[in-house]
Amino acid sequence: MALRVSLKMKESILLVFAISFAWSSNIAVEGDTNISEEEDAELERQLKFINKPAIKVIKTHYGDIYDCVDINKQPAFDHPLLKNHKIQMRPTSFPKGLFDKASSSSVEQPSNVMPSEIGLKNGCPPGSVPIRRTRKEDLIRVKQNPSDFQPLTDSSPGHHFVKNYVNRVPYHGAGAWIAVYNPAVSKGQFSNAVMWIENGDGNNLNSIQVGWTVNHDLHGDNRTRLFTYWTVDGYQKTGCFDTRCPGFVQVSTDMALGLAFDNTSVIDGAQYNTKVVIYKDSSTGNWWLSFTEDNIHIGYWPKSLFTDLSAYAFYVKWGAEVYSPSGEASPPMGSGRFPSEGANKACFFNGLQVIYNSELEDPSEDLLSRRKIDNPDCYDADEVKKLKVLDYYFFFGGPGGTNCGN
Numbered sequence: 306m307a308l309r310v311s312l313k314m315k316e317s318i319l320l321v322f323a324i325s326f327a328w329s330s331n332i333a334v335e336g337d338t339n340i341s342e343e344e345d346a347e348l349e350r351q352l353k354f355i356n357k358p359a360i361k362v363i364k365t366h367y368g369d370i371y372d373c374v375d376i377n378k379q380p381a382f383d384h385p386l387l388k389n390h391k392i393q394m395r396p397t398s399f400p401k402g403l404f405d406k407a408s409s410s411s412v413e414q415p416s417n418v419m420p421s422e423i424g425l426k427n428g429c430p431p432g433s434v435p436i437r438r439t440r441k442e443d444l445i446r447v448k449q450n451p452s453d454f455q456p457l458t459d460s461s462p463g464h465h466f467v468k469n470y471v472n473r474v475p476y477h478g479a480g481a482w483i484a485v486y487n488p489a490v491s492k493g494q495f496s497n498a499v500m501w502i503e504n505g506d507g508n509n510l511n512s513i514q515v516g517w518t519v520n521h522d523l524h525g526d527n528r529t530r531l532f533t534y535w536t537v538d539g540y541q542k543t544g545c546f547d548t549r550c551p552g553f554v555q556v557s558t559d560m561a562l563g564l565a566f567d568n569t570s571v572i573d574g575a576q577y578n579t580k581v582v583i584y585k586d587s588s589t590g591n592w593w594l595s596f597t598e599d600n601i602h603i604g605y606w607p608k609s610l611f612t613d614l615s616a617y618a619f620y621v622k623w624g625a626e627v628y629s630p631s632g633e634a635s636p637p638m639g640s641g642r643f644p645s646e647g648a649n650k651a652c653f654f655n656g657l658q659v660i661y662n663s664e665l666e667d668p669s670e671d672l673l674s675r676r677k678i679d680n681p682d683c684y685d686a687d688e689v690k691k692l693k694v695l696d697y698y699f700f701f702g703g704p705g706g707t708n709c710g711n
Contacts (some may be wrong), residue, residue: 340445348441348444348445349441351444352439352441352444355380355439356372356438356439357372357374357375357378357379357380357436358374358375358378359372359373359374360373360374360375360429360430360432360433361373361429361430361433363425363427363428363429363435365425365426365564365565366426367526367528367565369437369563369564369565370437370438371425371429371435371436371437371438371561372435372436372437372438373429373430373433373434373435373558374433374434374435374436375432375433376392376432376433376434376555376556377392379434379436379548379554379555380436380548380549380550380551381548381551381552381553381554381555381607382551383551384550384551384552384610386607386609386610387551387552387554387607387609387610390554390607390609392554392556393554393556393586393589393591393605394556395556395602396586396593396602397586397587397588397589398586398587398588398663400477400478400582400584400660400663400664400665401663401664401665402658402664402665402666403480403582403584403595403600403665404600405665417575417576418484418576418577418578419568419575419576419577419578420577420578420579420580420597420598421485421566421567421568421569421577421578421579422566422567422568423531423560423564423565423566423567423579423597424559424560424564424597424601425559425560425561425564427559428558428559429558429559430558431558433558434555434556434557434558434561434604435555435557435558435559435561436548436555436561437547437548437549437561437562437563439549440525442525461628462631463628463629463630463631463635464626464627464628465626465627465628465635465638465679465680465683465684465705465709466624466625466626466627466677466678466679466684467624467625467626467638467676467677467678467679467684467685467686467701467703468501468622468623468624468676468677468678468686469622469623469624469654469657469673469674469676469677469686469688469689469699470501470620470621470622470623470624470674470677471620471621471622471659471668471669471672471673471674472672472673472674473619473620474619474661474672475616475617475618475619475661476502476617476618476619476620476621476659476660476661477584477585477587477617477618477660477661477662477663478502478582478583478584478585478592478618478659478660478665479500479502479582479583479584479618479621479657479658479659479660480500480580480581480582480583480584480595480656480657480658480665481500481580481581481623481654481655481656481657481658482578482579482580482654482655482656482696483498483500483516483517483578483579483580483581483653483654484498484570484576484577484578484639484640484652484653484654484655485498485517485529485566485568485569485570485577485578485579486498486529486569486570486639486640486641486652487519487527487528487529487569487570488519488636488637488638488639488640488641489519489527489636489637489641490519490520490521490527490636490637491521491629491633491636492521492522493521493522493629493630493633494520494521494627494628494629494630494633494635494636495518495519495520495521495522495523495627495628495636496518496519496520496625496626496627496636496637496638496639497516497517497518497519497520497532497625497626497627498516498517498518498624498625498639498652498654498701499514499515499516499622499623499624499625499626500514500515500516500581500583500621500622500623501513501514501620501621501622501623501624502514502583502592502614502618502620502621503614503618503619503620503621503622504613504614504616504617504618504619504620505539505612505613505614505619506539507539508538508539508541509538509539509612509613510536510537510538510539510540510613511536511537511611511612511613511614512534512535512536512544512614513533513534513535513583513592513606513614514532514533514534514535515531515532515533515581515583515594515596516531516532516581517529517530517531517532517566517579518530518532520532523546524563528565528566529565529566529569530563530564530565530566531562531563531564531566531579531596532546532547532562532563533546533547533553533562533594534546534547535552535553535606535610537610537611537612537614546563547562547563548562548563552606552607552610553604553605553606554591554604554605554606554607555603555604556602556603556604556605557601557602557603557604559601560596560597560601560603561603562603566579570640570652572640572641572642572649572650573649573650574649576649578655579596579597579598580595580596580597580598580600580656581594581595581596582594582595582596582600582665583595584660584665585617585618585660586605587663589608590608590615590616591605591606591607591608592605592606592608592611592614593605594606621659621668623654623657623699624654624677624686624701625638625639625652625684625686625701625702626638627684627705629705629709634705634706634707634709635683635705635706635707635709636705637702637703637704637705638652638684638701638702638703638705639651639652639701639702639703640652640702641702641703641704641705642702642703642704643685643702643703643704644685644686644687644699644700644701644702645685645700646700647700651700651701651702652700652701652702653698653699653700653701654698654699654701655696655697655698656696656697656698657689657696657697657698657699658696658697667691667696667697668697670691673689673697675688676688680709680710682708682709683703683704683705683706683708683709684701684702684703684705684709685701685702685703686699686700686701686702687699687700687701
């Protein structure tokens with residue numbers, strides 16, 4: 306991201322913001338120990354600030370470490386705008402339809418679609434929340450992060466995307482079911498499936514994103530994981546993945562950002578998906594994240610973080626993106642198959658819904674815009690479809706390769 310950083314920063318809060326950009330830099334530094342004793346001591350000092358004291362430590366079967374942190378001392382409250390923030394433990398109201406047991410598949414999708422399992426087997430004690438622990442190698446990425454790296458913007462070299470979206474009217478949230486796959490990526494690459502809630506343009510862009518990602522440099526492995534991202538200035542100097550900078554307020558004790566999905570879809574085999582919903586609390590204005598078919602409320606982005614999104618969203622988008630450094634073959638998107646291959650092969654979004662006021666409902670057909678695809682030879686997406694009394698859906702994906710351009 307476009308933020309110059311240094312291990313000599315005196316303001317710890319600025320370092321925490323800088324770290325968030327480093328995680329999106331896609332520069333592999335595992336095993337790099339070429340740092341001085343002075344730098345190493347500085348890293349240790351910063352780790353003590355970033356990693357809050359743990360009431361309990363949870364190690365997942367994938368080797369991830371989550372610290373159960375006092376809910377009032379979580380990283381979110383290092384943000385200067387949240388200094389006096391009062392935690393909202395649960396929404397004041399829920400969108401109508403949120404808890405409806407809607408089908409997660411349509412007749413064009415296989416009958417073997419199942420929700421992918423995810424979550425901490427043993428949650429945190431009451432009064433604490435799980436926060437993924439920051440490691441020393443994560444901080445080293447800050448030192449090696451180039452100042453002009455912006456892989457999440459559509460114009461970034463090596464970044465490719467497909468999107469379906471709805472036109473400009475006020476929205477108070479949206480949701481969808483997303484098929485969960487595990488595309489193969491190399492170090493320095495990522496492959497995501499994402500829902501965007503946005504308002505503003507250019508450097509004034511406010512964006513909240515949720516979905517799954519395979520990103521070795523973000524997580525240290527090639528597992529498919531839940532991820533979120535937010536920014537209030539078009540990715541310039543604000544925002545981050547998950548809880549890796551102050552902002553997102555975690556309230557769930559057993560579901561956390563960055564967790565790996567236990568099940569991923571297999572071409573011509575079992576198909577797994579997950580449900581995501583983001584909606585604006587009608588009383589507080591905070592943007593809540595509801596996840597999985599059980600509608601687990603992981604937490605929220607406080608209204609005070611945002612400018613344009615403090616009132617409503619003007620855009621809702623569903624789609625996917627990939628990134629690869631210059632000179633490398635672009636990674637697969639979704640399942641790696643084009644949408645024309647359909648059920649059991651191509652990745653999909655299903656159950657697309659929006660919130661105009663206080664109810665999850667189908668988007669108006671006259672507001673559904675045409676697809677936005679930057680390289681159809683490598684990646685593609687269907688136009689949104691709807692069958693009788695069934696949900697809006699579309700297939701997407703592609704193999705990538707050496708001819709996708711940068």
